[in-house]
């Protein structure tokens with residue numbers, strides 16, 4: 001990548017599958033050394049975008065450069081400069097962790113003279129050096145993912161792409177994967193481009209792009225995005241949710257929606273509003289909670305639904321569960 005140039009540069013990128021436009025002309029730039037997150041519900045177009053940036057899918061329109069190289073006309077140069085960790089595992093369970101890495105090193109033409117040392121470095125980084133001789137089929141889900149991250153780093157890529165690096169893992173393992181990702185950024189001077197649909201993980205990114213239905217609807221640091229919402233989020237349980245939503249509109253001019261089983265709406269100075277709400281709603285309230293804006297609220301303010309609601313009912317949900325079960 002030319003010194004000082006962007007790690008990833010995307011302009012008007014489009015991908016169509018038949019009549020369906022999965023990515024609808026997106027543009028953004030990622031700086032070297034950033035952890036850049038793509039956040040959105042299943043089906044938003046995150047994987048399709050990452051696949052185009054990794055040269056696995058050809059764009060239908062627009063341009064993208066990764067590590068200074070065009071993803072269409074300089075495919076091989078892009079490939080040499082990137083590491084991939086994808087949703088579906090591609091490790092060989094009948095080989096040891098170390099053998100998996102040796103195989104990958106040959107595939108990527110890592111010089112023999114440095115392979116041994118580099119394997120040691122990356123395995124130590126993800127805490128698997130002691131287990132290097134064990135067959136991968138004896139590894140836990142978290143260990144396998146860590147081995148995949150080590151493998152993605154083996155040829156010293158400039159940009160590491162992680163597609164849902166923690167999907168299907170338990171919360172503790174997710175947290176440990178994140179520790180490794182953060183250490184990695186410090187140790188390797190690498191740019192990390194990742195997709196996630198976990199809001200809490202998006203908080204760890206330097207900047208995030210929120211993607212919905214093939215478009216980027218917001219892009220900034222997590223703090224700036226939350227500050228931009230400006231309103232608190234009030235959630236109430238009532239005796240009659242439909243009547244409450246109507247009353248909120250008629251009496252307070254507030255747009256409320258059902259979200260995860262409760263009535264939710266944004267309002268400035270939420271705590272000060274609660275007494276007025278009890279006095280004026282006209283529908284019995286069973287419980288109320290007020291929270292500062294979260295990334296979920298940012299998502300809601302740009303798309304009109306929470307990320308979980310956006311996913312619920314999607315057949316992708318089943319696919320995700322199946323994926324998780326296979327691990």
Ligand SMILES: Nc1ncnc2c1ncn2[C@@H]1O[C@H](COP(=O)(O)OP(=O)(O)OP(=O)(O)O)[C@@H](O)[C@H]1O
Nearest residue numbers: 017020022040041042043044045046047048049316
């Ligand atoms: N090869 C394909 N052929 C047809 N449609 C596709 C193909 N790949 C993806 N799509 C569709 O494009 C849209 C975007 O999918 P994509 O996988 O990029 O979303 P995503 O945000 O990454 O979600 P997920 O987390 O489920 O991977 C979806 O509607 C999906 O069904």
